[in-house]
Amino acid sequence: MSKTIPAPPATAVAAIPTTIAALRKTFQSHKTRPVEWRKQQLRKLWWGLHDNEASIAAALWQDLHKSEHEALQSDGIWLKNAIIDALGDIDSWVKEVPVTADLLSKAGSPTIRKEPLGVVLIIGAYNYPFQLTIGPLLGAIAAGNCVVIKPSEISTASATVLTKIIQDSLDPDAFAVINGAIPETTTLLEQKFDKICYTGNGVVGRIVATAAAKHLTPTILELGGLNPVVITKNADIKIAARRICWGKALNAGQVCLSPDYVIVPSSKEAEFISTLQSTWQKFYPNGIKASPDYPRIVNDRHFQRIKSLIESSSGEIKIGGETDASEKFIGLTVVKVKDEHDALMKDEIFGPVLPYIVIDDLEEAIEFVNRVSDTPLALYTFTTDKKEADYILGHTRSGGATVNDTIWHGASHKLAFGGVGESGMGNYRDKFGFDAFSHHRTTVRQAGGWFEAILDARYPPYLPSKLSQYRMLLEKKPSFSRDGKARVSWFGWLLTLGGGDRKTVVVKYVATVLGLVYLKNQLDARRR
Numbered sequence: 269m270s271k272t273i274p275a276p277p278a279t280a281v282a283a284i285p286t287t288i289a290a291l292r293k294t295f296q297s298h299k300t301r302p303v304e305w306r307k308q309q310l311r312k313l314w315w316g317l318h319d320n321e322a323s324i325a326a327a328l329w330q331d332l333h334k335s336e337h338e339a340l341q342s343d344g345i346w347l348k349n350a351i352i353d354a355l356g357d358i359d360s361w362v363k364e365v366p367v368t369a370d371l372l373s374k375a376g377s378p379t380i381r382k383e384p385l386g387v388v389l390i391i392g393a394y395n396y397p398f399q400l401t402i403g404p405l406l407g408a409i410a411a412g413n414c415v416v417i418k419p420s421e422i423s424t425a426s427a428t429v430l431t432k433i434i435q436d437s438l439d440p441d442a443f444a445v446i447n448g449a450i451p452e453t454t455t456l457l458e459q460k461f462d463k464i465c466y467t468g469n470g471v472v473g474r475i476v477a478t479a480a481a482k483h484l485t486p487t488i489l490e491l492g493g494l495n496p497v498v499i500t501k502n503a504d505i506k507i508a509a510r511r512i513c514w515g516k517a518l519n520a521g522q523v524c525l526s527p528d529y530v531i532v533p534s535s536k537e538a539e540f541i542s543t544l545q546s547t548w549q550k551f552y553p554n555g556i557k558a559s560p561d562y563p564r565i566v567n568d569r570h571f572q573r574i575k576s577l578i579e580s581s582s583g584e585i586k587i588g589g590e591t592d593a594s595e596k597f598i599g600l601t602v603v604k605v606k607d608e609h610d611a612l613m614k615d616e617i618f619g620p621v622l623p624y625i626v627i628d629d630l631e632e633a634i635e636f637v638n639r640v641s642d643t644p645l646a647l648y649t650f651t652t653d654k655k656e657a658d659y660i661l662g663h664t665r666s667g668g669a670t671v672n673d674t675i676w677h678g679a680s681h682k683l684a685f686g687g688v689g690e691s692g693m694g695n696y697r698d699k700f701g702f703d704a705f706s707h708h709r710t711t712v713r714q715a716g717g718w719f720e721a722i723l724d725a726r727y728p729p730y731l732p733s734k735l736s737q738y739r740m741l742l743e744k745k746p747s748f749s750r751d752g753k754a755r756v757s758w759f760g761w762l763l764t765l766g767g768g769d770r771k772t773v774v775v776k777y778v779a780t781v782l783g784l785v786y787l788k789n790q791l792d793a794r795r796r
């Protein structure tokens with residue numbers, strides 16, 4: 269048996285302001301600005317993760333009974349790949365970007381400079397303790413910030429390993445880990461940061477946003493929500509059930525993107541249930557409890573919370589329902605509910621329980637989704653009809669969406685990840701993470717003395733002739749009428765004849781004219 273990893277000691281509350289002040293001093297020394305320094309930090313972090321892969325897997329096993337397979341796929345290897353891709357692209361991310369501007373600004377060659385924000389705070393959650401802290405950290409490093417990392421105090425072994433990786437790999441002048449629970453986080457939030465990235469539940473999200481507002485600190489809030497799955501009558505139900513099964517079993521449902529409830533038409537209900545059942549048997553041939561691939565609930569509080577949700581439901585348990593407090597084990601459980609007032613439909617479950625409801629009419633299903641929660645973190649739909657999928661996407665909102673699968677839009681380290689409304693604000697990962705931790709500094713390098721003649725129109729005295737000159741040179745004419753309709757010039761109308769966008773039509777016209785000129789020349793040559 270491997271050794272138990274102890275919890276990290278809590279950081280002394282009195283040391284927190286001093287730590288932040290030291291990081292600010294580092295930032296002000298411009299140490300984090302050179303891109304080569306940032307790359308070096310990322311390279312060292314890659315090695316830190318690589319060398320500690322076994323400890324990462326051991327910690328996740330201890331905290332969540334997470335298999336090595338899941339641990340490395342979603343934390344270890346996932347993060348290492350994200351670092352390699354960031355290192356490949358960072359030179360293009362940091363480039364000053366020229367901006368197309370109006371006539372007056374053009375002479376100043378306007379650009380956007382990508383500047384670091386300063387000292388930023390990243391607060392992680394327990395369910396993916398490495399990915400949810402190091403994931404945003406990559407963008408913050410690439411953008412040249414100093415960073416304070418606050419791991420979740422719930423996944424204790426992971427917090428210890430995470431602290432070791434950060435402290436051994438990164439420059440201590442620029443990066444610090446603060447461990448602890450509410451008192452430590454509260455003291456942290458009293459400090460001024462230049463951005464806070466918080467992952468966790470919405471109640472604490474509001475505490476974080478309120479504390480941040482006192483310092484005018486912008487926030488990225490990565491929260492949760494009730495993620496719906498809409499199965500339509502045009503779904504391939506075998507595929508749907510298998511993919512929902514995988515999405516729900518992942519980390520025993522302790523995933524912000526986990527499907528929270530399913531809407532299924534009556535014609536598909538029986539096949540949906542039987543395929544879920546047979547899939548689970550295939551996934552866990554020796555029984556789910558005995559399987560080393562199926563995680564446990566993180567602690568007793570969450571175990572009791574999920575268990576009492578199952579007990580309070582007035583729905584009918586169709587599959588599972590097994591629980592064992594001594595192991596914090598809850599088997600995959602499928603419950604048929606009657607309406608959205610069921611205990612299982614009130615809040616995000618964050619556990620391996622899947623309520624479903626039978627609704628035949630698609631409009632009614634969409635209404636139901638929007639009534640339960642109109643800004644979940646994820647929305648899933650299963651249909652083989654592309655138009656139907658577009659219709660569902662066009663009549664709902666969510667942080668992200670996957671058609672014909674679950675979790676997948678949030679699985680790649682390259683795609684922007686974030687919520688909307690109740691499920692949060694802002695996003696990160698890859699270039700989106702770099703941008704999230706950068707300030708886009710608009711910069712104009714004004715033209716010299718020769719430009720004064722043109723600038724003269726802006727200086728007092730404001731003579732009428734100057735305004736006329738300004739109007740003549742810069743005032744634009746609208747291409748729309750008072751009733752809001754677009755006006756199309758006869759030339760524009762001519763260009764759009766025959767369909768296609770303007771560019772295509774222009775190409776068609778030019779090709780036709782050139783063809784006619786060529787034909788005329790050929791005829792002339794023959795006549796001669």
Ligand code: NAD
Binds near residue numbers: 400419491686
């Ligand atoms: P948690 O208990 O690990 O808490 C998250 C963080 O909040 C911890 O670092 C903790 O120290 C801090 N915290 C707790 N109470 C606090 C307080 N009073 N003041 C200041 N900080 C405090 O995790 P959780 O919140 O239970 O996480 C589960 C939730 O997170 C779910 O709602 C889930 O959907 C969401 N989540 C979202 C994402 C995402 O990327 N959108 C990812 C994972 C989890």
